[in-house]
Amino acid sequence: MPRKRTPVPVAATPDPEAPVVLSVSGLQKSFGHTVAVSGIDLEVRAGSFFGIVGPNGAGKTTTLSMVTGLLRPDAGSVTVNGIDVWGSPMSAKRVIGVLPDRLRLFDRLTGAQLLYYSGVLRGLDDVTVRQRSADLATAFGLEDALNRLVADYSAGMTKKIALACAMIHSPRLLVLDEPFESVDPVSAVNVTEILQKYVASGGTVVLSSHGMDLIQRVCDHVAIIVQGAVLASGTIDEVRGEKTLEERFIELAGGRKVAEGMEWLHSFSD
Ligand SMILES: Nc1ncnc2c1ncn2[C@@H]1O[C@H](COP(=O)(O)OP(=O)(O)OP(=O)(O)O)[C@@H](O)[C@H]1O
Incomplete structure (x- = not known):
């Protein structure tokens, strides 16, 4: 007999008055001459499903690592549930799942x-x-x-x-870097359901992903990070405007590159 599925709560916009669970201010990080994160501010409220998108090397992982106390920032502050992550790392880590x-x-x-x-x-x-x-x-x-x-x-x-x-x-806050990478579609649906229920009961999820459809479907807020800075942030509708999230992303990330000068690829070696 097929397993009965409990209804999944629809991703609702979180209460704009809900307490701020994650506050990121002026976050910066460089590796030698490479500026990975150049002054990021973010605010995420309780009960929010917050997506972070950006091209490869944009600084998403570096940002999330600083948010969760895994990588020390050069400047800026992070508080989770009112706790300063870098001032009181032990207490902060108790309320974060990574x-x-x-x-x-x-x-x-x-x-x-x-x-x-x-x-x-x-x-x-x-x-x-x-x-x-x-x-x-x-x-x-x-x-x-x-x-x-x-x-x-x-x-x-x-x-x-x-x-x-x-x-x-x-935890109060789940920070997930590319949680759906390598996960099959059936499992992805199950994991999404688990996360949606967690959010519906007041938990907060911040995740990075390259899956625009997924972000558009499950997140209520999104930030687009390009070259270490937030270029757009807000509700999904605010960020995408009249476009799809993917179109907006490509626009902000600098557009598509035309594959010129690759003619050698079409003259096969045999
Ligand atoms: N430990 C490190 N040492 C030197 N450079 C680093 C280090 N970690 C990250 N970088 C650099 O910082 C920049 C941002 O990298 P980051 O991994 O944060 O990007 P990302 O947005 O997560 O990319 P992707 O989508 O490819 O995972 C890149 O230029 C990267 O090469």
Whole structure:
């Protein structure tokens, strides 16, 4: 018999008076002569599904790493739930769940062990961790993989177990760098549903993605970052105007490059 699906809450615009969960002000970061982030300001309210888009190398990962306390900014401040991330990193990290860009998981553990240690490290008791691990494994379709080493997981399974670990302590803010990369379409729908329910119950998601359709569908707000600066930010409708988000993105990101001078590619080597 087909599994009955619980209705997914429609992505509503969050209450404009809801408390600010994430506040980013004047954030800057350079690597040698490369300016990765050149003064970013962002404000994200509770119950918001906030998308960050930008071309390759725009500074999205660098920004999210500074927001979550993983990379020290050269200048600027970040507060999460009123806590200064760089002033009180321990307290701030308690209320943040992170799916980083380059996953460095303890992959010699099984999925079950990784979930267990993620929960215990976040201060949850044994019974709670086991209960939540079972719930997360079901929600992410990882029940059959729980007793296998994470090192043997596929890229998509690894992404899902890392996302489950990021959520186990029910954080106020989830910061997800490319959460849908490598995730199959069915799993992506399931993960989206999980995130939408989390947001509908007052949680806040900030995610980066190259999937314009996805951002347009699930996010209520979006920021377009190009060369380390926010070029547009607001509700999806404010940012895209009369265009699609993709068209607006391409316009702001500098337009398409015409593939000239590549004639050699059409004269095959054999
Ligand atoms: N550790 C580092 N050392 C040197 N340069 C770095 C480092 N991390 C990022 N950069 C540079 O900073 C810039 C922004 O990189 P970042 O990874 O933040 O971009 P991104 O928007 O996440 O890109 P993508 O969409 O390709 O993931 C790039 O020019 C990148 O080469």
